[in-house]
Amino acid sequence: MCVSFKFAKTAAVIFVQGIILFWTTFAHAVNLMGNEMQLHGFLTQGAVITSDNNFLGQSNKKASTDFREIGVNASMRPTSDVIVSAGLLSHTAGATDNGGLRLDYGLVDWTVSSNEEGRGGIRLGRVKNAYGLYNKTRDVAFTRPSILLPQSIYFERTRNLTVAADGVELYLDRYYEAGSLFVTFGLGHPLIGSEAVKVALVGLTPNGRFESSAMPVFQAVFEGDGGKYRLGFTTVQIDTHYNPGVGDVLQAGQLKFTPKIFSAQYNAENWSLTSEFALRPTSIQNFGKNAPDSTAHGQSYYVQGSYRLAPKWEALLRYDVMYADSEDRDGKAFAAATHRPGFTRFSKDWTAGMRYDLTPELMLRAEYHRVDGTGYLPVQDNPNPSALVQRWDMFMLLASFRY
Amino acid sequence: MKNLFGISVFALFLRTCSLYMLAVILITANSYADTQEPAMVAIAFPSTSDSVISRSSLRAIFGMRLNKWPADTPVRVFVMKDDAPEHDAFSKNILQVFPHQLRMAWDRQVFSGQGQYPEQVASIQEMLSKIASTPGAIGYIKINEVTNNVRILQIR
Numbered sequence: 001m002c003v004s005f006k007f008a009k010t011a012a013v014i015f016v017q018g019i020i021l022f023w024t025t026f027a028h029a030v031n032l033m034g035n036e037m038q039l040h041g042f043l044t045q046g047a048v049i050t051s052d053n054n055f056l057g058q059s060n061k062k063a064s065t066d067f068r069e070i071g072v073n074a075s076m077r078p079t080s081d082v083i084v085s086a087g088l089l090s091h092t093a094g095a096t097d098n099g100g101l102r103l104d105y106g107l108v109d110w111t112v113s114s115n116e117e118g119r120g121g122i123r124l125g126r127v128k129n130a131y132g133l134y135n136k137t138r139d140v141a142f143t144r145p146s147i148l149l150p151q152s153i154y155f156e157r158t159r160n161l162t163v164a165a166d167g168v169e170l171y172l173d174r175y176y177e178a179g180s181l182f183v184t185f186g187l188g189h190p191l192i193g194s195e196a197v198k199v200a201l202v203g204l205t206p207n208g209r210f211e212s213s214a215m216p217v218f219q220a221v222f223e224g225d226g227g228k229y230r231l232g233f234t235t236v237q238i239d240t241h242y243n244p245g246v247g248d249v250l251q252a253g254q255l256k257f258t259p260k261i262f263s264a265q266y267n268a269e270n271w272s273l274t275s276e277f278a279l280r281p282t283s284i285q286n287f288g289k290n291a292p293d294s295t296a297h298g299q300s301y302y303v304q305g306s307y308r309l310a311p312k313w314e315a316l317l318r319y320d321v322m323y324a325d326s327e328d329r330d331g332k333a334f335a336a337a338t339h340r341p342g343f344t345r346f347s348k349d350w351t352a353g354m355r356y357d358l359t360p361e362l363m364l365r366a367e368y369h370r371v372d373g374t375g376y377l378p379v380q381d382n383p384n385p386s387a388l389v390q391r392w393d394m395f396m397l398l399a400s401f402r403y
Numbered sequence: 404m405k406n407l408f409g410i411s412v413f414a415l416f417l418r419t420c421s422l423y424m425l426a427v428i429l430i431t432a433n434s435y436a437d438t439q440e441p442a443m444v445a446i447a448f449p450s451t452s453d454s455v456i457s458r459s460s461l462r463a464i465f466g467m468r469l470n471k472w473p474a475d476t477p478v479r480v481f482v483m484k485d486d487a488p489e490h491d492a493f494s495k496n497i498l499q500v501f502p503h504q505l506r507m508a509w510d511r512q513v514f515s516g517q518g519q520y521p522e523q524v525a526s527i528q529e530m531l532s533k534i535a536s537t538p539g540a541i542g543y544i545k546i547n548e549v550t551n552n553v554r555i556l557q558i559r
Contacts, residue, residue: 038519075519080470080477085516105516114471116460128515136515143510173468175459226462226500227508269501308503311486360485 041072044141044400052389053374054381056156057094059394068092068099069139069400081121083109091139093156095380096196104128104139105164118174127169130184130219131162131234132261132276138163141400145274145306145316146353147367148396151376152300152322153261153278158200160191161238161257165215179224186217190238199380201255202291207245210255212238221263232263242287253287259298270308277301299326316353316367322346322375343390347375362401369394441545443493445556448540451476457559462498464541466508467518472539480521481533481542489527493543497558 046067048059057064073087086106092099107125114120128136132153137143148156167188174181191197192210201210221232238257244250258281265274280298284291302320309315323329324345331342353367374388382388445461451472463469470478483490485502494502512518524530527548534540535552549555 038513040513042514071514073514073516075513075516077470077477077519080475083516083518087514087516107516109517111470114469115473116457116469118463119469123517136517137511140510140514143507143514173463175457175463175469177457177459180459180463226498227504267501267504269495 037074037076039072039074040403042069042140042142042400042402044069044398046147046396046398049395051393053377053392055094055377055394057381059094059381064094066092066094067398069141070099071104071139073104081111081114085109089139094378096156096199096378116175118172120172121170123169123171126164126166127186127188128164129162129186129217129236130169131217131236132278133230133232133263133265133274135162140402141365141398142363142402145272145304146318146351147365147398148351148369150276150302150304150318150320151347151349152302152320153276155200155376157376157378158197160194160197161200162236162259163191165190165217167214169217179222179226182219182221182223184217184219187214188217189213190215192240196380200378201240202242202250202287204379204383206242206248206250208243208248208250209245210240210242212240215239228267230263230265230267232261234261234263235259249288249290251286251288253291254285256283256285257281272306274304274306275302296325297327299323312357314355316351316355318349318351318353320347320349320351324375340385341374341388341390343373343375344377344385344388345373345375347371347373347377349376361403363399365396365398365400367396367398369396441488441492442547443489443497443543444546444549445493445497445541445543445558446534446549446553447542447556448534448536448538449552449554451539452541452554452556454554455557455559458497458499461556461558462500465494465498465500465505465521467512467521476539479537479540481524481530481537481540482521483524483530489543489545497543 045065047063047065048056048067049063050059052060054060057066070090071087073085075083075085077083087104088101089104090099090101091097103126105126105128107123107127109121109123111119111121130136134144134149134154138149138154165186165188167186169184169186172183190212192212197210198208215236215238217236219232219234221230223230236259240255242250242253242255244252259278261276261278263276265272278300280300281295282298283295285293300322302318304316304318306314306316328334329346331345334345335342350370351367353365356364358364371392371394373390451474453473460469464478465480467480472478485506491502494500494505509520513520524533527544530542530544531550531553534542
């Protein structure tokens with residue numbers, strides 16, 4: 001079982017590397033049936049070392065390299081109103097993601113109407129969710145502000161809940177003299193059938209699976225003055241129900257997650273200031289006596305500044321905070337009720353980082369995190385709560401290539 | 404000790420707030436005063452575009468979000484390398500968008516399957532010949548290098 005799994009993993013990695021080799025031998029664009037097809041991809045490898053606890057693999061006092069992102073994508077425009085595109089992704093993240101190849105997105109985008117003042121259209125298929133400022137390309141290192149996205153909002157732990165959905169997204173752009181307004185409304189099924197999602201939501205012991213009804217995702221972003229400032233609002237409603245496994249400790253309950261994100265960014269020529277604030281209420285119902293009905297008012301925010309020191313160098317400083325329940329910020333009530341450490345209910349992460357672009361295609365990054373609390377650590381990498389340490393440090397390195 | 408830490412976080416928060424306010428002040432002060440850069444103009448294939456265009460439409464076109472001219476011809480966007488002085492001057496002075504923001508807007512669309520990159524040319528000669536020979540083409544050039552087989556787009 002384990003051997004065949006390892007074999008499958010190795011085969012998948014070789015397959016993806018093969019595809020990349022094949023992809024890069026083409027130019028950036030090939031001509032297919034008179035239509036230009038653009039081919040792109042990326043290969044990112046990270047290394048993580050922590051003073052205590054594990055993140056993205058066994059990182060405790062040793063380097064973990066179980067942090068890898070490999071992607072390829074293709075797009076073509078059969079007419080000026082239609083884009084057909086697909087992206088494949090292998091994402092390795094410690095014990096939460098084994099790097100299995102999956103469809104990251106695959107869609108048909110039809111611009112129904114378009115003129116000088118704006119455009120409107122529809123995307124059908126698997127669409128990345130417009131969730132905060134960074135989710136649509138969260139696995140593409142070049143589009144991230146740092147090695148690790150602010151975990152208070154872009155959890156590695158619960159990424160599959162909000163990463164993409166199978167369904168439809170309507171979009172409306174308006175181009176005004178003062179700025180542009182981008183509105184999207186998505187309705188689709190989130191990718192939540194996996195073990196990783198189950199663990200993130202209810203822990204290791206229960207052995208069932210989650211299902212979800214169609215999830216609405218609404219986002220409005222205003223970009224003022226050619227994108228010098230961006231203001232955004234996102235709201236999502238996820239309604240899931242739980243199918244218990246055989247002899248499960250949980251009953252067939254419902255879990256409802258309704259996050260709202262407020263985003264703001266200012267871009268100058270050499271520096272950017274970004275902040276997002278999220279309210280993340282999660283309520284559970286009918287899971288039985290092992291998980292009484294409750295609502296946790298999750299709250300998150302970060303403030304992030306980046307400065308372009310020279311054309312190829314960029315420095316970053318960020319303070320990133322999450323509370324699992326804003327009515328129990330220090331986790332004391334949780335600790336009293338569960339005898340588990342209260343500091344697992346929050347994290348306060350100071351991050352300092354540096355980016356160096358060796359060429360436009362090759363980027364190197366280094367990052368240091370000083371963290372108080374273990375709120376964003378996945379339980380798969382840290383199965384024993386009594387081994388967790390409240391104050392910990394993390395050093396990360398990353399190299400990313402794209403074409 | 405815990406209190407001290409709390410205070411220093413508060414002080415940092417205040418500093419961040421003042422940074423925000425500074426940013427607001429800089430929005431007006433940080434305009435494009437650099438006059439050393441070459442004067443750029445947007446150019447297009449002569450018969451497929453209008454000769455006057457709004458800045459917001461031009462931004463949408465170079466942001467790869469507006470893919471069709473009013474008469475339904477597909478738009479073909481040509482740009483030079485990100486660090487070319489022409490690209491820098493055109494982005495900042497004509498579009499009034501920083502080149503790194505354009506790059507970010509393209510990357511975000513391409514890697515989520517919602518758009519494509521513009522076509523990159525290596526030289527001024529290539530820019531001129533592509534614009535002159537490709538229906539629907541749009542690009543940019545220094546004003547003193549314009550030839551009469553491309554059309555200058557006036558900004559409304």
